[in-house]
Amino acid sequence: MIPPAVPAALDPLVAAFLTDRDGVRAALRRYGSPLHLVFPQIFTANLAALRAVLDVGAIRHRICYAHKVNRSAAFVRTAAHAGIAVDVASVGELRSAQAAGFPADRIEVTGPKGATALRAALGAAATVNVDNLWELATLADLAPAETIVPVLLRVSGFSGSSPSRFGIDLTEVATALELLVRHRNRLRLLGFAFHLDTAATAERVNAVGDCLELIERAYAHGLAPTVLDIGGGLRQVFTADADGYDAYDRALRAGLLGSGPAMHWGNNTFGYHVAEAKVHGGPVFHKYANTESAADILAALLAAPLPGHGGRALGAVLTDNLLELWLEPGKALVDHAGITVAQVEFVKQAGTGATLVHLDLSRDTVTAADQEVLIDPIVLAEVAEPRPAGVYFAGHLCLERDLITQRQVRVARLPSPGDPVIFPNTAAYHTDLSAAQAAMHPTPAKVAVLHHEGRFVLCPDADYRPGGR
Numbered sequence: 001m002i003p004p005a006v007p008a009a010l011d012p013l014v015a016a017f018l019t020d021r022d023g024v025r026a027a028l029r030r031y032g033s034p035l036h037l038v039f040p041q042i043f044t045a046n047l048a049a050l051r052a053v054l055d056v057g058a059i060r061h062r063i064c065y066a067h068k069v070n071r072s073a074a075f076v077r078t079a080a081h082a083g084i085a086v087d088v089a090s091v092g093e094l095r096s097a098q099a100a101g102f103p104a105d106r107i108e109v110t111g112p113k114g115a116t117a118l119r120a121a122l123g124a125a126a127t128v129n130v131d132n133l134w135e136l137a138t139l140a141d142l143a144p145a146e147t148i149v150p151v152l153l154r155v156s157g158f159s160g161s162s163p164s165r166f167g168i169d170l171t172e173v174a175t176a177l178e179l180l181v182r183h184r185n186r187l188r189l190l191g192f193a194f195h196l197d198t199a200a201t202a203e204r205v206n207a208v209g210d211c212l213e214l215i216e217r218a219y220a221h222g223l224a225p226t227v228l229d230i231g232g233g234l235r236q237v238f239t240a241d242a243d244g245y246d247a248y249d250r251a252l253r254a255g256l257l258g259s260g261p262a263m264h265w266g267n268n269t270f271g272y273h274v275a276e277a278k279v280h281g282g283p284v285f286h287k288y289a290n291t292e293s294a295a296d297i298l299a300a301l302l303a304a305p306l307p308g309h310g311g312r313a314l315g316a317v318l319t320d321n322l323l324e325l326w327l328e329p330g331k332a333l334v335d336h337a338g339i340t341v342a343q344v345e346f347v348k349q350a351g352t353g354a355t356l357v358h359l360d361l362s363r364d365t366v367t368a369a370d371q372e373v374l375i376d377p378i379v380l381a382e383v384a385e386p387r388p389a390g391v392y393f394a395g396h397l398c399l400e401r402d403l404i405t406q407r408q409v410r411v412a413r414l415p416s417p418g419d420p421v422i423f424p425n426t427a428a429y430h431t432d433l434s435a436a437q438a439a440m441h442p443t444p445a446k447v448a449v450l451h452h453e454g455r456f457v458l459c460p461d462a463d464y465r466p467g468g469r
């Protein structure tokens with residue numbers, strides 16, 4: 001049985017880069033294998049698509065690039081060069097943003113912060129997106145005399161949203177507002193913020209409605225918030241073939257049930273739960289099914305009617321109220337803007353009869369939070385007659401769990417040692433959330449790829465300068 005293909009959606013620039021096999025091999029020779037390649041020009045195009053949506057609605061806005069999505073210097077410098085803001089979630093990211101040229105008034109510090117991170121944020125004169133009451137009180141304590149710290153209150157606990165470990169619960173906002181009033185010579189409330197772990201428009205609309213009420217309450221306390229920060233969560237489009245995804249998912253479930261050939265390795269169920277001759281629940285890889293672009297999701301949110309506002313669209317309500325919309329996109333800005341290239345070391349048969357294609361990288365290097373990637377890697381084999389096969393890609397760690405795909409993947413033909421294997425769309429969380437350094441393997445190099453005067457030019461990520469060459 002040969003598994004259904006789940007082809008990746010590729011940006012035309014990446015697709016063009018990959019047509020040059022010799023160029024890909026030359027990059028591996030020069031920078032080593034495996035290799036992370038980032039495409040700053042795709043970042044710029046993603047940003048332009050989001051800005052276009054906001055401009056159509058004449059929405060006053062600020063886009064803060066969520067740095068945590070990737071450590072790349074090329075991306076953070078591209079963001080600084082484009083004039084947007086940045087969301088940093090650690091002291092390391094704060095330093096990276098400063099080095100990239102972000103001025104203090106375009107840096108927002110998010111995430112949970114201890115006293116060290118709060119001191120660093122104050123030292124940088126950045127805006128602080130406050131996670132909890134302790135942070136708020138500590139900021140008031142630590143703020144140097146004569147300075148007023150700009151703050152956003154991150155809130156959570158919206159009806160209909162799953163519980164969050166982050167933010168100030170709606171029931172505690174009264175205490176936060178009292179603190180802000182008491183320390184008004186130290187803290188200035190810019191507005192309210194949230195970040196939801198979902199792409200569902202209805203949930204976001206609901207949270208916006210609650211935040212507008214909080215803004216009213218803040219006015220009643222004599223505060224003057226003007227910002228509504230809706231966080232990140234705009235999605236990526238991974239697959240070029242939604243039907244292929246569905247066909248694969250069906251085949252996988254049939255294999256789990258035993259009513260079809262097994263597509264899974266060992267006891268993996270990918271989040272599914274098999275009981276009473278049925279497959280229950282949802283898979284961990286569901287995000288790979290999305291076909292709606294980040295720009296479309298944003299447009300739908302702005303056009304959604306806001307309950308309690310006479311059915312006015314959310315975007316129009318913000319404009320009516322002279323509010324500024326802040327967004328913190330991470331994965332949407334780097335969608336398609338990175339790939340990872342590895343090489344085949346050898347191919348072997350396992351005792352189960354399965355074919356294992358061994359690569360020179362580990363699962364952690366291309367997998368976000370250990371969630372199976374339901375997009376096929378691309379083998380750049382020498383051109384030959386296709387002989388489709390189902391294989392598992394195996395990693396280079398001597399750990400049973402280091403299978404890069406714990407599912408069978410369709411390949412056009414069995415690869416040979418040295419063939420490059422491309423993992424598409426890895427820039428968002430896949431490469432940098434858990435980059436493996438186990439067994440003393442070196443961290444893969446990261447290199448920016450630029451399309452310039454009809455050619456592809458490679459530049460080590462750390463040396464990339466937007467605009468300059």
Ligand SMILES: *Cc1c(COP(=O)(O)O)cnc(C)c1O
Nearest residue numbers: 066110195232233328329330331
């Ligand atoms: C991670 C994070 C983001 C970015 O989320 P994406 O889903 O990548 O857009 C934005 N804001 C906060 C507070 C975050 O923690």
